[in-house]
Amino acid sequence: DIQMTQSPSTLSASVGDRVTITCRASQSISSWLAWYQEKPGKAPKLLIYKASSLESGVPSRFSGSGSGTEFTLTISSLQPEDFATFYCQQYNSYPLTFGGGTKVEIK
Amino acid sequence: EVQLVESGGGLVQPGRSLRLSCAASGFTFDDYAMHWVRQAPGKGLEWVSGISWNRGSIAYADSVKGRFTISRDNAKNSLYLQMNSLRAEDTALYYCAKDIGKWLGVFDYWGQGTLVTVSS
Numbered sequence A: 001d002i003q004m005t006q007s008p009s010t011l012s013a014s015v016g017d018r019v020t021i022t023c024r025a026s027q028s029i030s031s032w033l034a035w036y037q038e039k040p041g042k043a044p045k046l047l048i049y050k051a052s053s054l055e056s057g058v059p060s061r062f063s064g065s066g067s068g069t070e071f072t073l074t075i076s077s078l079q080p081e082d083f084a085t086f087y088c089q090q091y092n093s094y095p096l097t098f099g100g101g102t103k104v105e106i107k
Numbered sequence B: 001e002v003q004l005v006e007s008g009g010g011l012v013q014p015g016r017s018l019r020l021s022c023a024a025s026g027f028t029f030d031d032y033a034m035h036w037v038r039q040a041p042g043k044g045l046e047w048v049s050g051i052s053w054n055r056g057s058i059a060y061a062d063s064v065k066g067r068f069t070i071s072r073d074n075a076k077n078s079l080y081l082q083m084n085s086l087r088a089e090d091t092a093l094y095y096c097a098k099d100i101g102k103w104l105g106v107f108d109y110w111g112q113g114t115l116v117t118v119s120s
Helices: none
Strands: A004-009 A010-013 A017-027 A033-038 A043-050 A062-067 A070-075 A085-090 A102-106 B003-007 B010-012 B018-023 B035-040 B045-051 B056-058 B068-073 B078-083 B091-098 B107-110 B114-118
Touching: A004 A085, A010 A017, A017 A033, A017 A085, A017 A102, A043 A062, A043 B107, A070 A085, A085 B045, B003 B091, B010 B091, B018 B035, B018 B091, B018 B114, B035 B078, B035 B107, B045 B068, B045 B078, B045 B091, B056 B068
Parallel strands: A010 A102, B010 B114
Antiparallel strands: A004 A017, A017 A070, A033 A043, A033 A085, A062 A070, A085 A102, B003 B018, B018 B078, B035 B045, B035 B091, B045 B056, B068 B078, B091 B107, B091 B114
16 A cells, blocks of 8 residues: 655644645655645545646645655645645555645644 | 535444445536545544446455445435444544546545444
């Protein structure tokens, strides 16, 4: 199975900050990576798929990059509604696997 | 509007069974793969199982293989998860999730979840 490792597990930031979250795969997954945002009491929301493709309706301040085993999710200017937990997920092969999550907190 | 509504969760004793259902609407159900994803209390997301649009492909997480069975009824726009030999570690909120394709493994719509608690 492919293991997904996210860092950091928690991140403290202020509104307007540029935020970067890293996701590493235990083996190459090409660009078969998705990012989700989860807020308390809500279902996860798809942000990005195929490493860098923005899901329809997702603000352009979110961007993704990377391929192979190293990936990043960047929020160019953190907004109040962005404080949440973010997960990466590989879909290169089954079983599908998620990273452990990165909680973005208010500094 | 896409809607996914899970049901069937509840409190169940270890070793017993439970069947979850997911009613889908707002899209052509038999054009897409469907999945179950769970989240234990205070923990991260864990993919559980998926089934392709035509039931030709089915997959399970190692943690549930041999105990859980996924199925779908395209005539009823419904997804199911039969859970047998339940364990305490199966306690979680179970989400039904729609795939963006026929068997891709990316989830663009999620239900609100149904809670399964396994305890004596």
